[in-house]
Amino acid sequence: MDIQAIVEQVWAELAERRGSGAVADYIPALARVDPRRFGIAVATPDGGFHCAGDADEPFSIQSISKVFVLALALDRHGARLFDKVGREPSGDPFNSIVQLERDQGIPRNPFINAGAIVTTDHLIDDRPVDEAVAELLALLRKMARDPGITIDGEVAMSESTAGDRNRSLAYFMASFGVLTNAVPDILDGYFQQCALALSCRNLAEAGLFLAFDGTDPVTGERVVSSARCRRINALMLTCGHYDNSGEFAYDVGFCGKSGVGGGILAVVPGRASIAVWSPGLGAGGTSLLGAAALKAIAERTGWSIFG
Amino acid sequence: MDIQAIVEQVWAELAERRGSGAVADYIPALARVDPRRFGIAVATPDGGFHCAGDADEPFSIQSISKVFVLALALDRHGARLFDKVGREPSGDPFNSIVQLERDQGIPRNPFINAGAIVTTDHLIDDRPVDEAVAELLALLRKMARDPGITIDGEVAMSESTAGDRNRSLAYFMASFGVLTNAVPDILDGYFQQCALALSCRNLAEAGLFLAFDGTDPVTGERVVSSARCRRINALMLTCGHYDNSGEFAYDVGFCGKSGVGGGILAVVPGRASIAVWSPGLGAGGTSLLGAAALKAIAERTGWSIFG
Amino acid sequence: MDIQAIVEQVWAELAERRGSGAVADYIPALARVDPRRFGIAVATPDGGFHCAGDADEPFSIQSISKVFVLALALDRHGARLFDKVGREPSGDPFNSIVQLERDQGIPRNPFINAGAIVTTDHLIDDRPVDEAVAELLALLRKMARDPGITIDGEVAMSESTAGDRNRSLAYFMASFGVLTNAVPDILDGYFQQCALALSCRNLAEAGLFLAFDGTDPVTGERVVSSARCRRINALMLTCGHYDNSGEFAYDVGFCGKSGVGGGILAVVPGRASIAVWSPGLGAGGTSLLGAAALKAIAERTGWSIFG
C-alpha cells in the first residue's frame, strides 16, 4: 500500500476517537483548542507530502521547538554544550527539580524543560534575546518553506504568566552557576519558542533534514553535520517524550518529540519526516491519537528503526 | 572497506589502551580477570564471523543475559509481563531502590537489576528453578551453536555471597506483592544467569536473531515474533546501559546491552550482531574499550540506526 | 485538680470517640484487636498509679520496644553505636529506604525500623539471639515489676511472615557493611521485640526510670546514666513518632514513642511516665485517641517540657 493510502486509512480509523485524552489547560490559549482537531502530514525526500485531516492548521508546537533550538545551539557551541546539559533520559517528570538537585544544577537532557532553558541560554549566547529568537524563526520559515510561520504572542504571554515552575527551574540552575544570561532574558526566549505556531505540513517539512543526514533532501543544502544529525535523532529517541520516551520507542520505533499542544514530530532516518497533531494527551503528556497514528504508520510501513 | 578489515583495524587502534578503566571487583572471580583481554566478534546473516583479539575466550556475560531472559519471559507470558515491570529508562543507577519506592515496587525496565529479578520470576513461572535455568542455557547453546556453553559455578556462588543488594531489591518488591515465587528461589535463578560464560563469538551468534526480525538468519528458524524482536531492540536502545544508555545511543547508535564483566552485545537491525569484550569499565559501568570499539565500527560502517 | 481526676476526666471525654482511626491490619493478630479498647496509666515516682479504662490489658507494644532496645544497646556499646545509626529525625516514612540509599546504609535514627534493626544487631552483639531477647525481656519484667510479661509468639511469627520490607531494609544495610550479625538472626530478634505484650500499667512503670534521670525512683536503682537518659528522651522527642514527630512535640510536648499496636509511652522528665493505648491510628501511624489523651493531659497538668 502506498504511503498516501496508509495516512488516509490511519486517519480514518482513528478519527472516531477524536476528543479522547485531556487537553492541556495550564494556559487558556491551549485549553480552548478544539479537542477534535486531528492532522497528519508525511514529508518525503522528493518534496512530496501525504496529508490527512487538519494538516494545514497551525497549532502551538510547544516543546517540539526544543529540537530546533538544540540544532542551533549545537551549531553555535558544538559539543561544549554538553558541559551544561546531559544526554540521559530523565526518569522523572518533565519539570522535575529533584534531578537538578542531585546533579548540581545540570539537567539530564536538552528536551526536559530545564535542559531546554540551558540550550536557550546557549542559543542567545551574547546576543539580544530577540536576535536569537529571530534566528530560530528564520530557520523554521526557511526549512518549512513558509514565510508565514509566526510566534503566537498570546501564547507566549500566557506561558510567561503560568511560568513560575520554569522560573524556579531557571533560578535553581542559576544558583549553581549553570546559566550565562540573566534568568528573565533566557525565559523570555524560552517562552517565545514554546509559542511557535506551525501546521503539521510545516512541521514535517521543517524536520525533513533530520531524516536525511542533516541535509535538506529537496534543496541539497546541509543544515547540520551528518554526525550531529544522528545524535539529535538519538536524543529524540531516548528523551523525546518526557517520562514515557521508553514507551514511545517500544510502541512506535521512530525518533520523535512531543509537545503538550498535542503535536509530535517523528523522524524516520532515510525515509521521511512525519508530523501529527491531536490535542488530547495521554497520562505521559504525549498526544494520544498522535502516538496511536504513528504506531499504526510504523506497523504498516515497516519503517521502525528497530528492524 | 570490508567488515573484516574494519574489525581488525578498530581492534589494532584500540589495543594500546588495553588495561584502562576499572575492572569490576565486587566478586573475586571478576576481579582477577586479566584487564588486557580485548575481543571483537561480528556475526553476519550468512553465518560468517569477523573476529579480532580474544574473541574465543569465554567471559562472564553478567547483565547481558537479561536480554535472553526477557525474550523467554515474554514468550511465556506475553505483554502481561509489563504489568510487573516498566519500559522506561531509569535515570537512576542500576541498583537504585529509590525508584522502586516511588513506583510501588514496579521496576522501571527489565534491564535494571530489579527488573531482571521480575523477568526471572516470570521465567521460572511455576517450574523448579533449575528447569527455568536449563531452558535459558538450552536457548543460548542452540542459538550460538555451541553445546559447550556453561554457567560458571564459582561466579554464581560469588554472586550469591555478594548479593545482599539484590536480596534487598527482591524483598522490597516482594513486600509490594510484585513477585510470585519465593525470593531465595528467584535469586538462585538470577545469580545463575549472571554467571553464564560465553565468548564474543558465542554471544554475537546467539544475538543474531535480534538483528533479523526475530529469526535466525542462518537456519531461518523463528525465535520471537517480528514485533517482539523490535521491542526488545527498543528496550536495549533506551535502557541497555544502566545510567548511561543515552550516552551510548548518542555515541554509538546501536541497540546494545552491557555487563559488568566488560562484555557488550550490540544489535544492528538488518545488518549484524556484534559482541565486544574488555574488562575495564568506564564511570557508567560499561566497558570502556568495548564502547569505543562499537563507536568506531558504527562510524566506519555507517550502520547507526539514526541515519 | 489531682492527676487521678485528670486521667479519669480525659478518658471519659474521649471514650465516645473509641473506634475512630484505622487499626493496623498488616498482620492478623493486630487486625483483630477490638478497636474500642482504650486505656491510660500514669506512673508517679512514689510508686503510685493513676489509671483509666483498659489499663491492665496487655497489647502488642510494637515499636515502643525500640526505646528499651536502644537503652540496652547503648549500655553495651556506648556512643560507638552512633557510628552505625544517626540521631536525626527522618523526614521520610518510617520504613523508607530512600534515606538509606542517600546515607550509604546508615539509618537516620534508632526509632525508624532500619535504625532499630541496627540497635538490635548491637544488642545481640556476639551472643545467641535468644540470649539478647532474654535480656530485654528481663529488663522489662524487672522495671515493670511483673514477671508475667511475655512475647506473643503468634505476633512474632506474623511479623516474620509479613516482614519482607524489613528484610529488604536489613539486606540493604548489610550490602553497605553496616551490620555485624547475619540478617536472619537480627530479624529474628527484631520480630520478637515487636511482639512484646505489655499493659499500659506495665509500660508506664517500665518507663519510669526515663523520667527520673535514669534511676528507678521507687527502688533508687540506676538503670542508665543521667546523661544517657536525657539523650534517650531527646531522641524520643525528635524521632519518636515516625513522620509526625514534629506534630506530636508541637501538640503534646512530652517525650514519647508510638507503636502501630496503638500504644504510646510518654516520658515527662521529673514528673511521671504515662502509657496510653487505643488501637485506631491516625494518618501518621500514631494512636489517634492516645495522642489526644496525652495532649489533654499535658494541657491540664501543665507538664509540657516547653514551658
Added chain:
Amino acid sequence: MDIQAIVEQVWAELAERRGSGAVADYIPALARVDPRRFGIAVATPDGGFHCAGDADEPFSIQSISKVFVLALALDRHGARLFDKVGREPSGDPFNSIVQLERDQGIPRNPFINAGAIVTTDHLIDDRPVDEAVAELLALLRKMARDPGITIDGEVAMSESTAGDRNRSLAYFMASFGVLTNAVPDILDGYFQQCALALSCRNLAEAGLFLAFDGTDPVTGERVVSSARCRRINALMLTCGHYDNSGEFAYDVGFCGKSGVGGGILAVVPGRASIAVWSPGLGAGGTSLLGAAALKAIAERTGWSIFG
C-alpha cells in the same frame, strides 16, 4: 556555681578554639567577619544579664529572625498558617527543593528557607512589604529594649544578589499556589529579615518571652499566648538547626535556632534565654563554638529540658 561564673568559665575554656569551623562565605559581608569573635549572653527573668566575650557586638542573625517572624505570622493568622507550612523536621538540607516537590509546594516547617518564605508571605499579608518589616523591627527593638537595632543594608543587598536558590524555592511554591504576594515582594521582606543585626545581649533579651510562657518576665507584658509560646519552642527543638536539629537536641537539650552568621538563640523554659555567637560553622551549618558553649552551659546548669 552561679550562672555568671559558668558563663565566664565556659567562655574561657572554649576561647582557645576561636577561629575553628568555616565562616559562611556566600556573601562578602559574612565572609569578612572576624572568625575569632565569640560572645555569650544569658538573660534571666529578673532583667539581669550574664555575659562574656563579644556579647555587645552586633552580628547578622540570619535565620534566627525566622523565630520572630513566625511569632508575628502566628499572631496575625493563627493556626491557619499551618495550612501552608508543616511542623515536621525536614531530614533534608535547609534549602532542599526535593521535599517541596514531594509535598506539593508545602514546606516541612517554618525554619527551613522555604518555610520562612511562607511565614514572610503571611507576615506581609495585604500590607506593603516595608510595613511588615517595620513591624518585625519594632518587635525586636521593644523586646530587646534597644531602639538602635537595625537592618544591615549591605547584607540585605548581598542576600538578594546571592539569592537565586531562594528565588527558585519561592517560584516553586508559587507554581503550586502556596504564596499570596508576588515573589519579588516576599523575597524583599525575606532578605531584609536575614540582615537584622543584633548583639548577643540584644538577642537573649529579645527571646526572653519565649522562656516565660510568652510573657516578658521583666515588664509582665504578654507577647504571645502561653500555648503558642510552647509550640514555637517545640518547633525550635525539633527543627531549629537545619539537618542537625536532632544532634543539637541530643547534645544540648535546649530549644534553639541557629543562623549561618554563627549566632544561636537558645530558650530554656522557666529559666533563661541564651544567645551565643561565633562565626565558624560546623558541618551542619551551626556555630561550632556556639553549640559547644550551649552544651557546656546545659551540663553545668542542669537545665536540659530532658531531665
